[in-house]
Amino acid sequence: MIKDTSTDALKQYFIQTIGHKPELICHAPGRVNLMGDHTDYNNGFVLPIAIDFGTDIAASLRDDRLVRVIALDIDQNENIFSLDDIIFDPENTWSNYVRGTIIALMQTYPDIKGADLVVSGNVPQGAGLSSSASFEIAILSTFSQLNQLSMSGVEAALKGQQAENEFVGCNCGIMDQLISALGRKEQVMLLDCHDLSLQYASLPKNLSVLIINSNVKRGLVDSEYNTRREQCEAAAKYCGKNNLREVTLNELGAVKSTIEPILYQRARHVITENNRTLAMFTAVHNQDLAAISQLMADSHQSLKNDFAVTTYETDTLVAMLAQFLGEQGGARMTGGGFGGCVVVLADELLIDAAIDVVLSQYQQKTGLVPDIYRCSAVNGAFVDS
Ligand code: GLA
Numbered sequence: 469m470i471k472d473t474s475t476d477a478l479k480q481y482f483i484q485t486i487g488h489k490p491e492l493i494c495h496a497p498g499r500v501n502l503m504g505d506h507t508d509y510n511n512g513f514v515l516p517i518a519i520d521f522g523t524d525i526a527a528s529l530r531d532d533r534l535v536r537v538i539a540l541d542i543d544q545n546e547n548i549f550s551l552d553d554i555i556f557d558p559e560n561t562w563s564n565y566v567r568g569t570i571i572a573l574m575q576t577y578p579d580i581k582g583a584d585l586v587v588s589g590n591v592p593q594g595a596g597l598s599s600s601a602s603f604e605i606a607i608l609s610t611f612s613q614l615n616q617l618s619m620s621g622v623e624a625a626l627k628g629q630q631a632e633n634e635f636v637g638c639n640c641g642i643m644d645q646l647i648s649a650l651g652r653k654e655q656v657m658l659l660d661c662h663d664l665s666l667q668y669a670s671l672p673k674n675l676s677v678l679i680i681n682s683n684v685k686r687g688l689v690d691s692e693y694n695t696r697r698e699q700c701e702a703a704a705k706y707c708g709k710n711n712l713r714e715v716t717l718n719e720l721g722a723v724k725s726t727i728e729p730i731l732y733q734r735a736r737h738v739i740t741e742n743n744r745t746l747a748m749f750t751a752v753h754n755q756d757l758a759a760i761s762q763l764m765a766d767s768h769q770s771l772k773n774d775f776a777v778t779t780y781e782t783d784t785l786v787a788m789l790a791q792f793l794g795e796q797g798g799a800r801m802t803g804g805g806f807g808g809c810v811v812v813l814a815d816e817l818l819i820d821a822a823i824d825v826v827l828s829q830y831q832q833k834t835g836l837v838p839d840i841y842r843c844s845a846v847n848g849a850f851v852d853s
Pocket residue numbers: 504505506507508509640641642643644803804805
């Protein structure tokens with residue numbers, strides 16, 4: 469179930485607990501990726517949208533150097549720390565997203581002031597829809613506005629990523645934070661993770677985005693994720709390159725007989741996925757549903773067979789949806805994998821029936837009840853609406 473976050477309730481709660489009105493309320497969205505998974509940390513291409521589920525923060529500056537943050541959704545759990553002594557909190561792990569983000573922020577802006585913050589969000593957690601990136605970007609947007617910093621969306625994304633990599637301990641790429649900062653309403657973003665250049669294309673009006681949460685408890689996500697990353701780095705090194713973005717399929721083919729088979733497969737996924745992401749951007753731009761359908765099917769197979777990050781449940785969802793949609797839409801796993809969500813991009817007229825297909829077959833085949841979210845593409849936190 470998605471919680472209905474009302475910023476009025478957030479504001480009221482802030483007044484009750486902090487004792488005055490918040491100076492501002494900031495919002496940062498979660499994301500769903502339409503194409504290009506496990507490519508960002510290989511300097512490749514990704515094609516996400518920011519979604520209409522996100523994190524809200526009600527905030528006011530304080531006169532001292534304390535940060536007091538209350539997580540409305542985690543039993544109103546309260547955490548206080550000083551800007552002059554930020555350490556990892558092993559008990560209230562949620563607070564490390566705030567702590568790590570502020571450490572990264574203070575490397576550039578050491579003079580920020582303390583703040584009172586009340587946080588609430590409706591991105592399903594652990595589903596692969598970037599609840600943590602939306603939290604980080606919401607924090608950065610909040611501190612940027614409270615302290616009148618002229619921080620850009622790209623700068624914020626890099627700081628959010630730095631918090632994950634250096635403080636929280638997940639070696640993620642830049643996609644999630646960047647789309648949360650700079651997504652655009654009704655548009656997909658083509659991000660080149662090599663130089664962080666961006667292009668946007670309008671989502672065709674007759675197409676809808678549907679997200680289906682397999683509700684598989686994602687296990688081993690961080691450790692397996694970090695292993696995939698190491699394998700990609702090892703494959704690039706074997707080919708004599710800095711990263712897989714620099715390796716062509718021909719160059720990979722030339723080392724096929726000597727490279728470890730698993731490294732060959734990991735690299736083949738990344739190289740072909742980069743090509744599919746560029747092709748998908750063109751297909752969305754041209755409203756070419758048959759191409760979208762084929763590209764999403766190919767991507768899922770590659771994530772399954774070469775990258776080994778799908779599960780029986782996400783494979784089952786994709787198979788039943790692909791069979792139903794034919795050339796009128798596509799389905800693939802999205803995000804890091806190991807459970808999590810499947811994304812569908814399909815003709816709006818088929819969405820209700822696609823939901824019926826999932827509701828009538830998924831539980832029977834897997835014993836799990838799916839959660840289903842209809843989504844639209846929205847502005848990121850650093851885009852003026
Ligand atoms: C997670 C990471 C991203 C990206 C995806 C896979 O969401 O946070 O950086 O690597 O997995 O595409």
